[in-house]
């Protein structure tokens with residue numbers, strides 16, 4: 001019955017390499033399989049069966065055998081520690097049984113049988129638990145007593161350099177395992193052979209052997225001393241042989257003993273045996289004799305496993321040294337060492353009580369040479385029925401234990417740097433070698449040609465010596481570089497290949513030496529630079545420290561100076577104040593000095609003029625400057641003002657009379673004379689002020705204040721340059737006339753004198769302080785005052801009036817209150833001296849200074865605008881004249897000055 005559905009792709013075939021398990025088919029699977037099998041039966045008719053037989057018949061190419069004569073190197077040039085495995089044969093009495101049983105797997109394996117299967121078969125047949133799989137692996141099968149009856153557990157150990165079967169001979173082992181070490185040793189490369197394995201496994205047998213079957217040591221010695229080059233020359237070297245053992249005693253630790261004839265106990269210091277004696281040997285017989293004597297001294301103790309077991313580690317060193325007999329040939333020093341170690345049994349301590357497989361021996365052996373070859377020799381326990389099962393099981397455990405211990409050694413890699421560095425071979429700079437490389441090759445080419453031409457060994461040697469001389473010359477050229485280079489010499493018996501090998505080796509050494517020298521020089525340079533920078537840094541830090549100290553000192557100094565400056569400023573301000581005070585006092589002093597003698601023409605005034613002419617303001621002095629100076633003058637004459645007040649308060653009653661006119665004529669005239677056209681009004685007025693201020697001319701003859709005033713004003717007017725208005729001049733006059741005590745005194749005296757000229761008038765005087773309350777109320781603070789009688793006029797100009805300009809009514813009312821009966825002149829004054837300007841006089845701007853000898857100008861002083869007679873007792877002037885003591889007159893004098901200003905001031909004068 002054909003199925004309804006057919007496969008979409010009948011050509012698709014699934015081939016299972018592994019046969020399917022024989023599991024019960026599930027119902028669904030069975031159901032599905034039936035139609036598939038029935039339907040596909042026709043489709044797979046053309047599909048060939050799996051070519052299993054064909055595949056199995058193919059001959060698999062055999063892996064080329066390893067060249068055990070040379071150590072294998074990886075891509076990085078590192079060698080892998082070579083590990084050989086040698087299986088000890090059964091004892092001789094069991095050899096027949098071994099042969100009959102085919103123990104140790106030497107029988108060729110079946111192609112289809114796996115190594116494990118083959119080993120298991122061998123193990124089952126002969127009872128051996130170790131089978132050789134191939135030249136690199138073995139399989140360890142536990143004995144039946146240790147096996148799980150349901151499951152056999154086998155262990156395969158792979159990766160050995162070579163596995164020697166039990167029937168391998170000593171020579172075979174030497175050829176594959178030892179020969180490369182010996183050849184390298186002859187070429188100058190150190191090597192080491194270490195025998196490791198359980199007790200009785202044949203380590204000593206392999207290392208030393210027997211007379212019939214010499215081991216690795218005697219075979220190596222024979223090779224070394226029998227080595228000749230192509231020309232048949234022996235090695236121009238000596239060999240030194242040393243031999244010592246390390247053994248352990250229970251409770252005493254490890255001991256080292258020198259096995260040389262004169263040997264003694266040794267000590268181990270940092271993996272180095274101290275005091276070991278070396279015996280120079282010159283031939284193989286001498287060497288074997290030394291070894292034999294040393295073996296006799298070797299401590300051997302009975303163990304449970306091996307009645308002849310050596311319970312110590314035996315180390316033999318063969319060192320190569322140059323033979324100095326060959327003087328004509330410089331032989332490079334060669335300290336290559338060939339070390340052969342026979343360790344004690346490495347079985348578990350529980351079984352043998354052996355402690356020799358300890359760390360110290362392993363460390364010593366492994367670190368004593370660069371190239372290490374570990375040879376494992378396992379004890380294959382024979383099955384003879386003599387040994388009990390526990391013995392066999394112990395052997396298995398020891399073998400398994402040791403194989404596990406050996407696994408890490410297979411992964412050890414090393415290079416020959418250490419060995420090469422130990423050889424003090426010739427060193428060259430690589431670039432130099434490259435330079436000489438070309439001629440050297442040419443020489444070799446010549447050498448080859450010579451050889452091909454059949455020249456003898458003598459000519460060849462001559463060519464090599466010449467070549468060595470050339471190299472020596474090149475190397476001597478490098479001496480200035482102070483690079484330690486030894487001229488390479490070609491050994492007589494050295495072959496061409498050996499020379500080339502040395503050449504390459506020297507090149508490498510030169511590279512290393514040059515790189516090392518460069519790094520050393522670089523390090524020194526960096527170190528020196530760092531030291532220099534460190535010194536500079538220290539110097540800089542010191543400088544910074546010093547600068548900080550200086551800065552701190554400067555800051556302190558600055559603060560001190562600043563404080564001093566503040567103090568100085570304070571002092572200066574004090575000094576200025578003091579100077580002002582002193583100036584005021586000086587003015588008084590000047591006044592006093594002026595009063596001491598009669599003024600001389602051109603004296604004091606001339607000096608002032610001279611100073612004025614030196615005034616830097618000149619001729620740019622303006623009215624504002626005059627005002628400023630006058631203000632200063634006003635400020636500095638406060639004392640004079642006070643004196644004025646005192647004067648007003650009748651402190652000058654007893655002062656002698658004086659004639660201000662004479663003073664003015666003698667002094668001010670001089671000043672006027674000094675008012676040259678080049679001297680503006682400021683200087684002139686200033687001079688006048690100085691004259692008046694200094695007019696402490698008590699003894700001077702009486703003067704007429706009107707004349708003084710007129711003359712001065714006239715002068716002032718004349719001296720008014722367009723740059724100086726009348727205010728400044730008048731202000732000067734005010735300053736001069738009012739602020740000085742002397743002037744006021746003069747004024748009073750002048751008034752008194754004038755009063756004398758008026759019948760019925762008494763002199764002006766000052767009443768007592770007790771009766772001048774009203775006077776002070778009116779006159780106090782007025783810096784300028786002039787008094788006059790009803791017929792005389794005193795011009796008083798006061799800044800208060802200026803200040804009162806904005807309060808005209810008050811000023812006017814006050815004037816009215818103070819105004820006395822007006823005279824004709826008073827009326828004139830009043831008409832011109834309104835509150836704005838009582839009398840306005842146009843300044844004569846075009847007028848120049850009058851000559852001193854000119855006629856006295858007409859008085860322009862206007863009479864007082866008003867004289868208020870304050871009658872405390874209700875008396876008039878006439879009555880006062882008649883009864884002067886009962887009259888107290890308060891004079892309010894208004895002086896009209898200039899064309900712009902009118903200043904009114906009141907001064908109380910009491911008539912007694």
Ligand SMILES: Nc1ncnc2c1ncn2[C@@H]1O[C@H](COP(=O)(O)OP(=O)(O)OP(=O)(O)O)[C@@H](O)[C@H]1O
Nearest residue numbers: 088089199200201202203204205306309310344345
């Ligand atoms: N390959 C071999 N061929 C013939 N005899 C062997 C072989 N290997 C070992 N033997 C013999 O086995 C015995 C024990 O060997 P050997 O003393 O070398 O063992 P060992 O490992 O050095 O023991 P130990 O560690 O206790 O010193 C010796 O009698 C030795 O002759």
